[in-house]
Each structure stands twice: as C-alpha cells, then as structure tokens.
Amino acid sequence: MTLPRSTELQDRLHRLVPGGAHTYARGSDQYPEGLAPVLTRGAGARVWDVDERCYVEYGMGLRSVTLGHGHPGVVAAVTEAVAAGTNFSRPTALEVAAAEDFLRTVPTAEMVKFAKNGSDTTTAAVRLARAATGRTDIAVCRQPFFSVDDWFIGTTEMNAGIPASVVHRFPYNDADTLDRLLTEHDVACVVMEAAGALAEPEPGYLESVRALCDRHGAVLVFDEMITGFRWSAAGAQSVYGVTPDLSCWGKAMGNGVPISALAGRRDLMQLGGLDTDADRVFLLSTTHGPETLGLAAFRAVVRTYETEDPVAAMERAGARLAGAVTDACTEAGIGDHVRVQGRPSCLVFTTADADGAPSQAFRTLFLQELILRGVLGQSFVVSAAHTDEDVDHTVDAVRGAAEVYRRALEAGTVDGLLRGRPVAPAIRRTAAPRRLLDR
Known part of the structure; x- marks a missing residue:
C-alpha cells in the first residue's frame, strides 16, 4: 500500500x-x-x-x-454560536453560563478563567504562584509534558534558545524526594499530573504531596489536560479526593474544539482581578479565550456528560x-x-x-x-x-x-520488513535520526 x-x-x-x-x-x-x-x-x-x-x-x-x-451535540452548539458572531469587544452571556457550568462540574474550584490552549493556563498558574508566594523556583514532576513555554521546554532536550531557569524535577510517587526538594529550595509551586497513562498514585501519595505543599507554603498545581473529562468530568482531583490550589484544563473539555481553563482557589485567582489590594497579576488576557465557539462546545460537552456516561x-x-x-x-x-x-x-x-x-x-x-x-x-x-x-x-x-x-x-531485526527509518521522540535535540532526506 x-x-x-x-x-x-x-x-x-x-x-x-x-x-x-x-x-x-x-x-x-x-x-x-x-x-x-x-x-x-x-x-x-x-x-x-x-x-x-x-x-x-x-x-x-x-x-x-x-x-x-463530529459529535451531534457539539456540532449543533457550535453551528448556533457561529451564526450569532464569535468574538466581541465585551464579555458575552455565554461566558457567564460557561463559567457556571465549569464550577458546577468541578466543585473543588472556586473561580475559572478560559483560554485557548493548555500552555496558556499552566504558564498562568506558574506566574500566579510566583506572585502569590514571592518565590521564583518551581518544582515540576518528571511526567511527559506541561507547556510549550520556556519554564518547561527548558527542561527538555529541545531547549535551544531558552535561558536557564530555576526548575527542579522530581519523580512521581516519591514523596520523600519532593520533601527534600521543598526543604532545600524556596519553591513557588509544585506542578504535576495527579495520575498518568502509566502511573496511578500509590496509596497516600497525593495526600502527602498536598500536606508537603501546605507545610512548605508552595502552591499545588494539577495539570488536568488529559485526566479532565477522561478520568472524570470533575478531573483526577475528584477521583483521588485531593484538591489542588490551582488546576489547568483543556483537550477534552471542548471535544477537540479549542478551549482551556485555569481554575482554583478564589484568594489566588483574584490576584489577577479587581478585588485585591495587592499588585495585580497578568493572569490570562487572550483575544480568543472567550470566543463563542469554544465556550459553546464546552457547554455541549458538559450537557453530554450530565446526560450520558x-x-x-x-x-x-x-x-x-x-x-x-x-x-x-x-x-x-x-x-x-x-x-x-x-x-x-x-x-x-x-x-x-x-x-x-x-x-x-x-x-x-x-x-x-x-x-x-x-x-x-x-x-x-x-x-x-x-x-x-x-x-x-x-x-x-x-x-x-x-x-x-x-x-x-x-x-532479530526489522530489516526487510520495515519501510524506511524508525520513528524518533517528538521532543529531541536534533532533527536526526529523521532529518528530511535530500529531495
């Protein structure tokens, strides 16, 4: 073929x-x-x-x-939204309804702000945690991916053009190592997935992480990009019963239509708003974050999760x-x-x-x-x-x-059976071993 x-x-x-x-x-x-x-x-x-x-x-x-x-409910919602206009100079009633839907679906969160991709929200969470704590170091779990932004990509092999930053990596399911890290460094936040495709939390692990963040004054951030609406509509935090300070959402919340969200504690989230006397945090401010297609798709997803399983x-x-x-x-x-x-x-x-x-x-x-x-x-x-x-x-x-x-x-070999060269890790330092061949 x-x-x-x-x-x-x-x-x-x-x-x-x-x-x-x-x-x-x-x-x-x-x-x-x-x-x-x-x-x-x-x-x-x-x-x-x-x-x-x-x-x-x-x-x-x-x-x-x-x-x-092509889910019919999502298609119908997006079709109706696009006919009424997609982007305006003021908030729409749809933003109110979508925010209420989100906070009803994820009752462990108190406020939410929408964006368009996951990297926007994880980076906003890091920025917010740094502002709230006055610290710059961050601790990031050794899990596959969190952001396209410098604070994370700088920890990978594909870090050309990225200045060094104070990011500490820690292994999953190892509370003792995280404890030492938080003891030795002034960490603003701990960023992690509560679970992954190949890793479930050992009994008591997430509870220990929560307690360590509280003891050391670090903000706990759960990345719910994959687990949200796949483990549960309310995320991994509801499955495992551990509430983060902030959580970051995307992917399935729009069934493929671009939408993401940063959610969490009111006292933290308000630092990016108008109900604070502290210096304001530039939390999230995106032209397309509240456009109507993503919000309509999200609301259709929520309705489907409420009426089906x-x-x-x-x-x-x-x-x-x-x-x-x-x-x-x-x-x-x-x-x-x-x-x-x-x-x-x-x-x-x-x-x-x-x-x-x-x-x-x-x-x-x-x-x-x-x-x-x-x-x-x-x-x-x-x-x-x-x-x-x-x-x-x-x-x-x-x-x-x-x-x-x-x-x-x-x-003992794929020679004679495999067409061409093997695949290579998506995030790697060089184009080799799959550099484009001469054309």
Whole structure:
C-alpha cells in the first residue's frame, strides 16, 4: 500500500511549515516513512485521508476528543454560536453560563478563567504562584509534558534558545524526594499530573504531596489536560479526593474544539482581578479565550456528560480492547514484547526487541502494520465513540501485525520488513535520526 496523495501533501507541508505539522506529536517523523496519512474528515472513531482510505483512529486528537469526531451535540452548539458572531469587544452571556457550568462540574474550584490552549493556563498558574508566594523556583514532576513555554521546554532536550531557569524535577510517587526538594529550595509551586497513562498514585501519595505543599507554603498545581473529562468530568482531583490550589484544563473539555481553563482557589485567582489590594497579576488576557465557539462546545460537552456516561463508555471499550489485544499478542508469541498498559480510557502500547529492550524500530514496524490494516494511532487511547466493531477491526489488525512482528523477532531485526527509518521522540535535540532526506 502507498499513500501518494498524502505523501505529496506532506512534502508540501514540509516546504511550508517547520516540521511539516503544527504539533510535534503530529509530525511525519512520528509515523513510518511513506505512511503518514493526511486526513480530510472524521466521524465517530473513524477518519479518512486524502487517499480515500478509512482508519479506526486512536489517540483521538492527542486525547482531546472523548465523544467522537463530529459529535451531534457539539456540532449543533457550535453551528448556533457561529451564526450569532464569535468574538466581541465585551464579555458575552455565554461566558457567564460557561463559567457556571465549569464550577458546577468541578466543585473543588472556586473561580475559572478560559483560554485557548493548555500552555496558556499552566504558564498562568506558574506566574500566579510566583506572585502569590514571592518565590521564583518551581518544582515540576518528571511526567511527559506541561507547556510549550520556556519554564518547561527548558527542561527538555529541545531547549535551544531558552535561558536557564530555576526548575527542579522530581519523580512521581516519591514523596520523600519532593520533601527534600521543598526543604532545600524556596519553591513557588509544585506542578504535576495527579495520575498518568502509566502511573496511578500509590496509596497516600497525593495526600502527602498536598500536606508537603501546605507545610512548605508552595502552591499545588494539577495539570488536568488529559485526566479532565477522561478520568472524570470533575478531573483526577475528584477521583483521588485531593484538591489542588490551582488546576489547568483543556483537550477534552471542548471535544477537540479549542478551549482551556485555569481554575482554583478564589484568594489566588483574584490576584489577577479587581478585588485585591495587592499588585495585580497578568493572569490570562487572550483575544480568543472567550470566543463563542469554544465556550459553546464546552457547554455541549458538559450537557453530554450530565446526560450520558462517556467515561464509562471509554472504560468499557478500553478494557475490551486491552484484553483482546493482549490475547492476540500472546497467541502470536509476542506477548512479552508488545504490551498494552494504562487506564482503560487512556491506553498505550509498548514495544520491545528480541532482547526485551524498548525499541523504536519495532514500534515503527508495529505502527506500519496497523496502518496498512486500517488502524491509525500512536496509542490505543479510545473515545466513547469506539464501537465493538471498531475494537474488532483493531484486534484483527493487531493479529496481522503480530505475525510480522514475530518474524522480525525471529530474525532479530526489522530489516526487510520495515519501510524506511524508525520513528524518533517528538521532543529531541536534533532533527536526526529523521532529518528530511535530500529531495
């Protein structure tokens, strides 16, 4: 199988857009060479590319779509909003309704402010914590991603052009290390996800983090970008019963329509408002933060979560998928090399070579064989729109991919089976090993 039209458009993207995509995780270097579909539309859990091929999609807009593509309630709300105008010089009644919806849905928060992407809100949380505490150091959990802004990207390998800043990293599920860090440094805030795809909090861990922040005077910030509306509509903080001082939201709160939010304690949030005698914090001030499409989409998402149970639907689909894929890999003799892990609503798969070591080459081979069989995704993250038919199609694709994977394990190499070069980490120092080839 080839994707001639997708390949042509991807080449044009590389000439027009640095990296060939507007999000590094969507880049062609994250997919097998020649098999990076350029999409045209989606419905439910299916997407179609410019070569008129259909795929069951996983990852669902980098985990931003929980209700499925083209959800009727969201489409209707956005259609009504766009017809009435999208951006004005004063707040709209929709802002009042959306804020009330948010604070009803997330009762652990007292105030909320909307923006357009997650980085806006996590950076605003850091700025607010620094202003409130008078400190500059921040502590950031060793979890995958928090912001495109300097305070976080400066801690990654892809830190060209970023000045050094006082950011301390700490491991998840290790309260003792965090305690030492907070004792040794004047930390303004602790930024973390309450849980992740591969990490659930050990008993008492989040409670210990909460107590340590209180003892040392640090602001606790939960990143709910992924966990919000996927673990629960009220976020991981409601699942685990630990309330942060501030929390940052996005992704699924608009079912893929751009909207994010910073929420938290009233006394902190008001430092960015008019009900304070302290120096004001430039909290969030964005032209498009309150535009009506995102707010209308959010309100439609809230209504759906109130009348249906998308989280339960994702948990059911994910559990069925994980069990069936695990069985298929075991039957093919690769069960020790391809594993499905994580919360059922947020599944990932890991790939290992013949020696059992994590392998990008074998991961790429697995991705390649899934794409060839009509399954697209860097993970097995589901939505509530994934049907039994979608799962069955995926399991059939995994069976075919597993046979090719087993042949590579027996040979000890992907040579002769993998088309082109392996994928590479999205955030890395150099373009190599997937630098564009001469054209």
